[in-house]
Amino acid sequence: MAASVSLQLxxxxxxxxxxxxxxxxxxTLPFQSDACDIRHxxxxxxxxxxxxRPELFIQGDSxxxxxxxxxxxxxxxxxxxxxxxxxDEDSITFISTLHGG
Amino acid sequence: xxxAQEEEDERYxxxxxxxxxxxxxxxxxxxxxxxxxxxxxxxDAFCKDCFKEYFVHKFRAMLGKKRLIYPxxxxxxxxxxxxxxxxxxxxxxxxxxxxxxKKLRFVPGLVHIDEGAVRRQSLKxxxxxxxxxxxxxxxxxxxxxxxxxEEVGRYRAVIQVFNLPSxxxxxxxxxxxxxxxxxxxAVDGFLGHHTGVENAESGSRTCVQTKLAELSIEEPEPAxxxxxxxxxxxQSTQALKQLFxxxxxxxxxxxxxxxxxxxxLVHTARAQGYSKxxxxxxxxxxxxxxxxxxxxxxxxxxxMDTGFSDRRYGxxxxxxxxxxxxxxxxxxxxxxxLVPTVFSPALNSKxxxxxxxxxLTETFINKLQSxxxxxxxxxxxxxxxxxxxxxVEGPESVSAARCLFCLCPLDxxxxxxxxxxxxxxxxxxxxxxxxxxxxxxVKKCCAESEERRCCKKxxxxxxxxxRADERLNLLDLLCYGCRVTTKDLTTLDHLPHYVRxxxxxxxxxxxxxxxxxxxxxxxxxxxxxxxKT
Numbered sequence: 001m002a003a004s005v006s007l008q009l010x011x012x013x014x015x016x017x018x019x020x021x022x023x024x025x026x027x028t029l030p031f032q033s034d035a036c037d038i039r040h041x042x043x044x045x046x047x048x049x050x051x052x053r054p055e056l057f058i059q060g061d062s063x064x065x066x067x068x069x070x071x072x073x074x075x076x077x078x079x080x081x082x083x084x085x086x087x088d089e090d091s092i093t094f095i096s097t098l099h100g101g
Numbered sequence: 102x103x104x105a106q107e108e109e110d111e112r113y114x115x116x117x118x119x120x121x122x123x124x125x126x127x128x129x130x131x132x133x134x135x136x137x138x139x140x141x142x143x144x145d146a147f148c149k150d151c152f153k154e155y156f157v158h159k160f161r162a163m164l165g166k167k168r169l170i171y172p173x174x175x176x177x178x179x180x181x182x183x184x185x186x187x188x189x190x191x192x193x194x195x196x197x198x199x200x201x202x203k204k205l206r207f208v209p210g211l212v213h214i215d216e217g218a219v220r221r222q223s224l225k226x227x228x229x230x231x232x233x234x235x236x237x238x239x240x241x242x243x244x245x246x247x248x249x250x251e252e253v254g255r256y257r258a259v260i261q262v263f264n265l266p267s268x269x270x271x272x273x274x275x276x277x278x279x280x281x282x283x284x285x286x287a288v289d290g291f292l293g294h295h296t297g298v299e300n301a302e303s304g305s306r307t308c309v310q311t312k313l314a315e316l317s318i319e320e321p322e323p324a325x326x327x328x329x330x331x332x333x334x335x336q337s338t339q340a341l342k343q344l345f346x347x348x349x350x351x352x353x354x355x356x357x358x359x360x361x362x363x364x365x366l367v368h369t370a371r372a373q374g375y376s377k378x379x380x381x382x383x384x385x386x387x388x389x390x391x392x393x394x395x396x397x398x399x400x401x402x403x404x405m406d407t408g409f410s411d412r413r414y415g416x417x418x419x420x421x422x423x424x425x426x427x428x429x430x431x432x433x434x435x436x437x438x439l440v441p442t443v444f445s446p447a448l449n450s451k452x453x454x455x456x457x458x459x460x461l462t463e464t465f466i467n468k469l470q471s472x473x474x475x476x477x478x479x480x481x482x483x484x485x486x487x488x489x490x491x492x493v494e495g496p497e498s499v500s501a502a503r504c505l506f507c508l509c510p511l512d513x514x515x516x517x518x519x520x521x522x523x524x525x526x527x528x529x530x531x532x533x534x535x536x537x538x539x540x541x542x543v544k545k546c547c548a549e550s551e552e553r554r555c556c557k558k559x560x561x562x563x564x565x566x567x568r569a570d571e572r573l574n575l576l577d578l579l580c581y582g583c584r585v586t587t588k589d590l591t592t593l594d595h596l597p598h599y600v601r602x603x604x605x606x607x608x609x610x611x612x613x614x615x616x617x618x619x620x621x622x623x624x625x626x627x628x629x630x631x632x633k634t
Contacts, residue, residue, distance in 0.1 A: 013184065013432060014444055065467035068432055074138040075433070078127055078146065095436065097184070097385065097428035099447050099463055 005029045005036055005086050009045075013096035015067060020051050029086070038069070039082045041092070057094075068095040131155070139433050143474050149437060156426075156434050160192040161203060163422050169410055170377055170420065172206035177375035179366050180213045182234050182443030186381030188431045189423050191440045193379075194241060207377075211238050211245035212369050218251060218338045219345050219358055220446055233443045248369065250361065251333035251341050344595035351457035353589035354448055356397065360506045360583075361597070370417045382407075382421045385428040385466070388480040393462045399582035401512040404487040412489075413508045427477060504580035505604055506587075512580050521581060568593070574608045 009025040016023045027049070031040060039061060046058050057064055062082060069076040070093040071084060127137045129148035137146030147155060164170060178193060180186045196205035213234050217227035231247055238245040348354045370378045382390070387407045394406050405411050411419035423431070435442055454464045469476040502511045515521050571593055576584050593601070 012436075012444070013442075014446070016444075017446070065471040066463070068429060070433075070436065073437065075140050077140045078137055093436065095432045097432055098467070099386070099389075099459070 005031060005088050005090075007041070007086065008089070008091040009049075010091065010093040011096075012093070014098065015057065015094050015096040018052060018057050019049055025049060036086045037082065038071075038076070038084050038086065038092075041086060042082075063094065064098075066096065066098045068097060069093070070095070138437075141427075141430060142478075152433070153438065156430065157192065157195060159425060160189075160422060161196060161205070163409075163425060164196075164205065167409055169418070170207050174207045174377060175210065175373075175375045176207045176377040176379055176420075177210050177212055177366075177370045177373070178379045179381070180211055180234075180238070181381070182213065182230075182237070182445055183381070184428065184431050184435050184440075184442050185383040185386065185423050185426070187237075187440050187442040188426075188435055189379065189381040190241070191438075192422075209243050210373065210375060211241065211243050212366065213238065213245070213247045214362055214365060215247060215249045216358065216362070216445070218249070218333075218341045219354075220448060222446075230443060230445060237441050237443065246369065248365065249333040250365065251337035340595065344597075347591045347595050349589040349591060351448065352397070352459065353586045355457055355459050356583075356586040357590075358448060360586075363507075367414050367417050376416065377418050377420050379420050379422055381423045383423050383426050383428050383431055384481045385477050387421070387424055387484060388477045389459070389463045389466050391480055391484045392466065393459050394582070396458050396462065397582050398585050399507075399580075402507070402509040402580070402582070403484060404489045405509060407484045408487070408489065413503075424481075502578075504583050505575070505578040505600065505607070506583040507580060509580050513584075571604075575604050578604055578607055 006026070006028040009027055011019050011023055011025075019025070029036060029041070029044060031044075042058055042061065042063065046054050050057055055064075057067070059065070063069060069081075071079050072091055073093070076084065127146050129135050129137045129151050130144070130146055131151040132148060135148035135150065138149050139152055140146050141152075141155075170176060178186070178190055180190055190211070193205065193209050196203075197209070215227060215231055215234075217230065222230070235245075235247060238247070345354055345357070348357060366378055370376075391403060391407050394400065394403060399406060405413055407421075407424075409421055409424060411421075413419075434440065455461055466476060466480070502514065503509065504511055513521055572587075575593060576587060579587060590596075
């Protein structure tokens, strides 16, 4: 039984508007670390953190096109995108490149 | 061409081959040593150091290749605080701090426009944003200015956007110093310097440089051009809000904001003798703008609206040095190298995706881009192939009629058998008006303007007929795209004063020209005939 995963989440470029204007969130996921990838994280964010207009952040099972995802300051496209397995103390950054957030 | 295609294919197949082994272990494609942190295009993975080098080099290469900005030239950087312009600002700082051979040599100044009133921010929010912006600008040591959209140049005289001299919407020729006359009156503080620059520019380039160098020594710069921000009066804020409230659609609001912002930027640049204005449009944004402008009926001006340099204002040239960076590159750079940005909500923050044409196009491009990663670059490269026709930039364009809003040469002066006239006719038909109505209306408004000119006073506004005339007159001075925008204005009463007075002025001039036409020798053939006899 692996311990729960704690993560540092950051939203910027206007994405923070959907999270009550708070940029940095420190969260602990109630999942087991060996079974938790970004896909799960997005669902969790949608259910727990997102305060309004979920369609402006999540579309389908991924983020809305135009929002960049960084895992430990590296492009998520290098890490397998949605299938990346989260590690304890990872930092995930979401940057909106959309006009006006 | 074929070779490029092959290379592209090769790169793509390579990328596909590489895909399964994606992971942090992937090495940088450039140094092949450090592990990659970012994929720029398909298969092009960069490590942090190589990415920085690539990013910095691209900026200098862009300016170097275009040979547009001369050493010692005063360049105004327009900063919104968003990622692209902040990153541009950082690149300029970086470039100026370099060792001699690769150093950028122009003299930068900064300007930020506070659009809080239009964005429905409270005074407190605006003050907070301005303070944030100011702390960023202050650190640079460059002269800077923060201007509210309502207000310009507090430290000289309070001129509001509603009070800009109408020369903003006139095309100022570089080679004819006289044309700047009425403009000089408005900015008497800079009169001496300004004429200096104008005269110099008709001379040789070296002359410009020495003059400019003199200028920068003469002027106590930081003191003169650093204006601390003061909140505009409630009255002017109210006027601006009324103007935007009178606009029916978000699309038109975006366009109007863009127009006013450009006027204000160009005015600021002129007032302080800057000859270049740098804008932070990224490649992603330009791709969106490209498609948006086509949808807005601005197809004729695509090359000007999205090109590297834009000479529509004559004496102030707009430059877009960030146009080869995608927003992804910019955002990563800002994140990695801690470039400070100030987020400001746009007009349409948190809107529905179909709120405006701009919004819709952005969503469209981004969606395509996520499935087809070369979408943005394809659209962008298409826009790059467009050139401004030489007739537009040539000397004969000085006298050409230009749109009152966007200062592009009018695309509405075309022959009867054109798409433009077809649109007009179908518009009249769909409104169930008879076809001869437009001509009747034109006749009427000519009569009206004659009256006006007789008593040298603008006709009393307020009666419905003169309002309709004013609208007709104004529409006649606009290009097709700006006409479409103006149709979404419920009333013209809230338009800035400088726009309305210039409109009056132009209408009168046209009427007068018509009247004295028969006494003029305007055809070359006529002239030759007269000379012969």
